[in-house]
Amino acid sequence: MSWLCFTLVLAILLSQSINRMTKPDVTIVGAGIIGLATAANLVQRGYHVTIVDREGPAAGASQGNAGAIAWTDVAPLASPGLWKQAIKWLMDPLGPLTVRPAYAVKILPWMLRFMAASNHSQMKRSTEALAALNAEAWPSWERLWRVSGTHNQVRKDGCLELFDTVSSLKDAHLGWEEQRAFGIDVQELDLAAIRDMEPGLSDRVVGGALVPEWAQVDDPKLLCLSLADWLKSQGVVFDVGEVAGVQSKPSGVLVTLADGRTVHPDRLVIACGAWSKKLAAQLGDKIPLDTERGYNITIPEPGVTVNRFIMLPGHGFVLSPLSTGLRVGGAVEFGGLDLPENWKRVDAMVAKARRFFPDLKTEGGKRWMGFRPSIPDSLPVIGAAPQADGVYYAFGHAHHGLTEAAVTGEMITDMIDGATPSVDPNPFRADRF
Template sequence: MNQDLTKGRVHIAGAGIVGIAIAANLVQRGYQVTVVDREGPAAGASQGNAAAIAWTDVAPLASPDLWKQAIKWLIDPLGPLTVRPAYALKILPWMLRFLAASNPRKVASSTRALVDLNGTALPAWERLWRVSGTHNQVRRDGCLELFDTAASLAEARAAWAEQRDYGIKVEELGAAAIRDLEPDLSDRVVGGALIPDWAQVDDPKNLCLSLADWLKGQGVDFMVGEIARLVPQDTGCQLVLKDGRRITAERFVIACGAWSKQLAGELGDRIPLDTERGYNITVPEPGVTVKRFIMLPGHGFVMSPLSTGLRVGGAVEFGGLHLPANWKRVDAMVAKAKLFYPDLKTEGGSRWMGYRPSIPDSLPVISPATRHGGIFYAFGHAHHGLTQAAATGELIGDMIENKPPAIDPAPFAADRF
C-alpha cells in the first residue's frame, strides 16, 4: 500500500475506466482514495466499449467533411448517425456548438490538442499496466481501416497524410494484401491501411475490474451510492447521497462520464455535454476469424476481437439518457458486417447500448472547477475514454498537486465554453 496519511484523501465520483485510472495515479502519489459510484466498477460505458487504445485517432469528430457525410447518414434512421425525433429539440443547442466547432480554424486547434493528449496516452497506459500487473491484457496487432469504394479510399488518404505529419505510422495496403492479413474478409474491400502501433485490450470490462481489484489491494475504498447533490465548502464540497448519507470531500474529482453534467452545473459550470449512444453485439462464437481491430469509417462501425468474443459496434445516436434503446440499430450493423464477413454468425450474441459522454469540440474537460477550490473535472472523453484514461489520471494528479502538467491544459479547461 502506497498511501501517505499526511497527503489526505481524494474522493472520486465515477468507477468507470477514467475514475479508476485517476485513483491509480493518486494512490501511487501517496493519497488515500475513495471512489463513489452508483453501481460500482465498470457498470457503464467502460464495460461495453470497443477495447481500443486508439491514440492514433487525432481527428475531432466535428469537421467540415463530416457534415457532408452526416447529411446522407441522417436520412437513414438506422444509419451511422441519427437523432431520435423525441430528442431533436434537446440536442439542438449541442448541435449548434458542434457546427461552430467544425470551422477549419477550430478543427486545427482541436486536432493539435488531441495530438498532445493522445501522444501521452499509450506511455501513460504502459506505466499503469506495468505497475498494476495488467500488461498481459493488452494486444498489439494493429488496426485495419477498410474501404469498399475507390472514392472513400481516396478521401481517406488526406487523413492518413495528416496522421503521418504527426509521426503516426500508416501503411496503405491494397485489397490482396489486406486479405492476406484477414483471410475471412470478402472481396468487397478495395483497399485500406494498417495502423501498426495501435493497441487494444482483451476486454474492457475485465481490465476495469482487474484494476479495481488491484486498487482495493492498495487500500482504495469503493463506495456504492448515487450522489444527489453537492454542497460547496471553502475547499472541496460535501456529497449528499440519495440515501441520505453525507460525505465531506476536501478534494473531489467528478469523473462519472455522461452523468457529470449535472454535478458540474451545481458548481456553476455549464458544460455542453451530451451523449452519443453507442450500440454493439458481442458474439462468443462468430464463425469467422478476425485477427485484429477492424475499422470501417464509411459505415460507422468497428469489429473488435476480444477474449470474450467478437464485438461489432459503433454508430452514433443522439437520444439522451432516458429514451429506450433501438435494437434495430444492432441489426443494421450486423447486416453491414456480413457484407465484409459473409460467414459471420451472431447466434448467442449479447447486445448492449451505452452512453458516450460527448462535448462538441471533441475535447474532454480535464480541469479544476472554475469557481471552487479542491474540485476537479475529468469527463467528456466521448469515443476515447479508454484511450485517454491513464493520461487523464496523470493530468489530474498534477493538477491536484499544482505541478506543471505534461501538456498544455488550456484546451481542456472548463471555462473554455
C-alpha cells in the first residue's frame, strides 16, 4: 500500500512538473500594479514570467495614487450629468478639470469620443460593465493578498463623501441610488454623525454619506514593492529596460528594447499604462487612450487628523490618510506626457483642503504628478490584441488601476490559459472603438 501511495505522489509531482514545463513563457511590459497583479496570477498557474519596465516596480502612477480599492464605484466619468459641472470647472485654470492650451488640439479627438460616450445608452452599458468588473475586484484582491502575504496592508474604513453646497448634495443622491441598485451600501449622514467621524472638519460641510465597504491600502508604492519581492521569491524575473517596439511575426512576437536587445516571448502582455498606446499602435490597434495628469502632495506631519478616506466630489480631490502621511490629491489635467508640471495645481488643492481642515500644514510635504491612462468610455482595455496572436492588453484603467488590478490579472491569466474569465471580457475588447 505504501508503494502505491508513493507511486501516486510521484505521478502527481511528475505531472505538475511536466505541466510547468509545457506552459508558455510570458513577458509583461510594465511593472506597475496591473503588471504585478497579472504576474502574480500567472505564476500561481505555473507560468514562467518576466516583467520588463524602464524603471522597475511602481515607478509611475502606481506609486502616487490615493491608495483606494474603490470597488464600490460603478459610475463612468463619461456621463450626461458631468458636462454641466465640467464646463464650470474648465473656466478655472486651476480647477478640478483643465486642458493645457498647448495640448488642446491634440486632446480634441479624445474629447469628441468622450462626448459620444456620454449619452444615456452608452453610459448604461459602461455602468453595467464597470459594476461587473468591480464586483470581482474585491474578492480577486482578497485571493492575491492572501497568497502574497500582503493582506496586512489593507484596511476597510470606508469612504466619506462630503459636500459644501445644498445643490451638490442633492445631485449626489442619484449616484447613491445607482450604487444601491448594484447592492452597494451607501449611508447618508447628518452633520452630527459626520462631525463624530471627523471632528477636525470645518463648518462648511452641509452633508454627505459613508460608503463603508470602500477599502484602502497603507501605501500604494509599499504594496507594489511588497508584491514585487514576493514575485521574485516565486521566480519572476524583473528586467529594467525600455521597450521601444513590438512586432507580430509568423514566428511569434518580437520585442525590441531601446538598448538593442530583443525578446521572443511565447505570450506578451502590454500593461504599461499611459505608454501602452504607442505599443498597441505598432501592432495595428489604434486605441483612443490619453492621459489624465493627476497631482498630489503627501504630508508626513499634516497637523490635522483625518480618520478615513474623504472624497470631495464638488471640488474634484480627496484626502487620503496613508502610512506615509496625508495625501491630498486628485484633479484632472489634460496635457499629455511631455509638458512640464504645473505645481500651482497642488497649491490650489491645498488651499481648498484648508477650507475643510483649517489647521492643515504642508511643511515637509512631497509633491507628485502622474499619468492616468484613460479611455473615453471609462472602460479599460482587457483582452487579446485583435491583430497579433499571443499578445494581450491590460491598460486604460484611469482612476481605478489599483482597484481593478487583481481582477484584470485573473482575466488575462484565464485568457492565456484558455479558460473563460469570471467577468465577461467583451465590453473591454480592444476593437470596440
